[in-house]
Amino acid sequence: MSDLRIRHAASSDIDTVLRFWRDAAEGTSISDDHDGVARLIARDPEALLLALRDDLLVGTVIAGFDGWRCSAYRLAVHPGLRRQGIATALLQAAEQRFAALGGRRVDAMVLEANERAHHTWAARGYLREDHWRRWVKPL
Template identity: 75%
Template sequence: MSDLQIRSAALSDIDAVLAFWREAAEGTSISDDRDGVARLIDRDPDALILAERDGRLVGSVIAGFDGWRCHLYRLAVHPEQRRRGIGSALLTAAEERFAALGGRRGDAMVLERNETGQHAWRAAGYVREDHWRRWVKHLTT
């Protein structure tokens, strides 16, 4: 894992991120376009966290904090790079970000049909709350 770099995205990363999500992420969102990602980076420059290996984008997560709750979106790892700790490294970075901001609970919305994603969240210690249909983890007690 020493060759894995975790960093915040920059505006210059937008095209690579969009291409990566088309290849590695489950489904798309209405905000999966240049303007949407640019707004995210402009509003919160540290929210979009990227993982790179050998200069190649291999993972992403959006760690948004609204001052009240911590929200996780777009956890994605390149299919050829899965099960190598990249998702865990991204979630650790996101949780460290949340802790530094004073966040106490992280939640993630995961597509019902995304079995790989369901497994990844469970393995990371998140618990499914069926009444909300989301995965949550209390970051502090």
């Protein structure tokens, strides 16, 4: 995918990212708003990775690291461009970031009902741990 470029998101990308997630991501989160994404970028300017083709947003992943555990969120690819290696390129960039930061394990949050996404993660070598259940509380 020589025409694909991966870069970090900037504040000027927030509205574009939010529109993209409404079309490409499965489900939404309480933090999927301008302030939430702005806080992410301010706290960790390299966490939100964007995949661009011809300067158009075609994919995203949040590659967060808290100093102990690596977390991947919001892996999303434009519905009309799936199965073209965009998710793989984004995950490779995230994994390179994690390795450079000294990360040793990646946790990926994937919706239970998103079977297509499960195949993507499994193809990259991620293992599903059904014995863990996440408990979430909005603040």
